Amino acid sequence: MEKIIVKLQQRSYPVIISEKLFDDDSYFWPLSVGDKVVFITNDRVAPIYLNILSNILDNLGMITDQLILPDGEKNKSLITLNTIFNKLLQQNYDRSTVLIALGGGVIGDITGFAAAIYKRGIRFIQIPTTLLAQVDASIGGKTGINHILGKNMIGAFHQPIAVMINLDVLHTLTMKEFSSGLAEIIKYAVSLDSDFFSWLEFHLDDLLNLNSSSLTYCIRRCCELKASVVSIDEYDQKGIRSSLNLGHTYGHAIESYLGYTRWSHGEAVAAGIMLAATTALRLNQFSHNDVKRIKLLLMRANLPIRGPKEMTPGSYLDYMIRDKKTILGQINLVLPVAIGHVKTFFNVNHELIFSSIEDTNN
Ligand code: NAD
Ligand code: GLY
Numbered sequence: 001m002e003k004i005i006v007k008l009q010q011r012s013y014p015v016i017i018s019e020k021l022f023d024d025d026s027y028f029w030p031l032s033v034g035d036k037v038v039f040i041t042n043d044r045v046a047p048i049y050l051n052i053l054s055n056i057l058d059n060l061g062m063i064t065d066q067l068i069l070p071d072g073e074k075n076k077s078l079i080t081l082n083t084i085f086n087k088l089l090q091q092n093y094d095r096s097t098v099l100i101a102l103g104g105g106v107i108g109d110i111t112g113f114a115a116a117i118y119k120r121g122i123r124f125i126q127i128p129t130t131l132l133a134q135v136d137a138s139i140g141g142k143t144g145i146n147h148i149l150g151k152n153m154i155g156a157f158h159q160p161i162a163v164m165i166n167l168d169v170l171h172t173l174t175m176k177e178f179s180s181g182l183a184e185i186i187k188y189a190v191s192l193d194s195d196f197f198s199w200l201e202f203h204l205d206d207l208l209n210l211n212s213s214s215l216t217y218c219i220r221r222c223c224e225l226k227a228s229v230v231s232i233d234e235y236d237q238k239g240i241r242s243s244l245n246l247g248h249t250y251g252h253a254i255e256s257y258l259g260y261t262r263w264s265h266g267e268a269v270a271a272g273i274m275l276a277a278t279t280a281l282r283l284n285q286f287s288h289n290d291v292k293r294i295k296l297l298l299m300r301a302n303l304p305i306r307g308p309k310e311m312t313p314g315s316y317l318d319y320m321i322r323d324k325k326t327i328l329g330q331i332n333l334v335l336p337v338a339i340g341h342v343k344t345f346f347n348v349n350h351e352l353i354f355s356s357i358e359d360t361n362n
Helices: 045-057 078-090 106-119 129-139 167-171 175-192 194-208 212-232 241-245 250-258 264-282 288-300 313-320 350-361
Strands: 004-006 013-018 036-042 063-069 098-103 123-128 143-149 150-157 162-166 334-337 342-346
Touching: 013 212, 036 045, 036 078, 036 106, 036 167, 045 063, 045 098, 063 078, 063 264, 078 106, 078 143, 098 212, 106 123, 106 129, 106 143, 106 150, 106 194, 106 241, 123 129, 123 250, 129 175, 143 194, 150 212, 162 167, 162 212, 167 212, 167 334, 175 194, 175 212, 175 264, 175 288, 175 334, 175 342, 194 288, 212 241, 250 264, 250 288, 250 313, 250 334, 250 342, 264 313, 313 350
Parallel strands: 013 162, 036 063, 036 098, 098 123, 123 162
Antiparallel strands: 004 013, 143 150, 334 342
């Protein structure tokens, strides 16, 4: 078992990484006998993992309940959020209730947001079941929902009390969802850690083959990187946490344009990383060779290296202008300047963004 602490004074919490986490009740659970716990999950994850977990917590003396939501990014919405509140209010759950997000990033983000605002804030635990949620979404307390006009536009910072990562759940993911997680992993390496990028170049096939020691190392490294960034810049105000946003301004535009269907978040981020690298190249801030290394790694991970064919540069701009980093209409982009280093470029010229999108599409 590996344990990383996200250090945030009185809101610090552990990230536990282990195999066999759902096999018995001997693992650490940050709960007490008699605690009321509501699992929030979806109709894809529930049939595989919900009973196993609720039995464990029942045996430990907690009082468990569950809410099974419809699967899919398009359900990370106000309507689904209200379904959670209906359940909690109809059954009169009080402020001592603990929500457990059992699922990928969609379930984690919406459950965290419900916990952030239900009766002005209750506790929640993340049990991430996708690679993407294990390495990124479950840690750091960014919670929220999408709006038709933009991704993650409504939300709050609310930290979980623990993140419990079970490596075994990765075996039931589709290849598409596994690759989606690799996009965020590659993002960490390009943004923050050139040695980790080289490690990925060497070990990508091991990860694709679900080699247990490579997965453990990789997930642990990402969790360490995320924990250290979040500890320094929890509220994304110091220009440090924004390094985790590489590829996301372009990527979110793709997801919003597609109405949160067809492309997974990770696929959009992968294309976004290539678009960011191409933009940095156009600004003479990044080398051809590094663009090539990123492209090759994304391709080996079965990820897209350009956006959807039908998406014009203008349609990217429509969404990028509403990005959370855009201030007074000026588009600010996190771009790589070397493998392992990113910088925020302020007020990036729209024509240059257009040309970069065209370069990537060709
Ligand atoms: P997801 O939650 O939609 O999960 C992908 C698919 O895998 C879904 O169909 C899901 O039901 C299924 N699934 C989950 N676990 C499974 C398992 N073990 N076996 C089989 N199927 C399983 O998508 P995601 O990629 O996990 O997360 C993407 C979301 O995370 C986006 O909404 C993104 O904005 C958000 N995100 C948030 C943060 C953050 O810091 N809060 C960071 C990165 C991404
Ligand atoms: N995934 C970006 C962040 O947590 O800041």
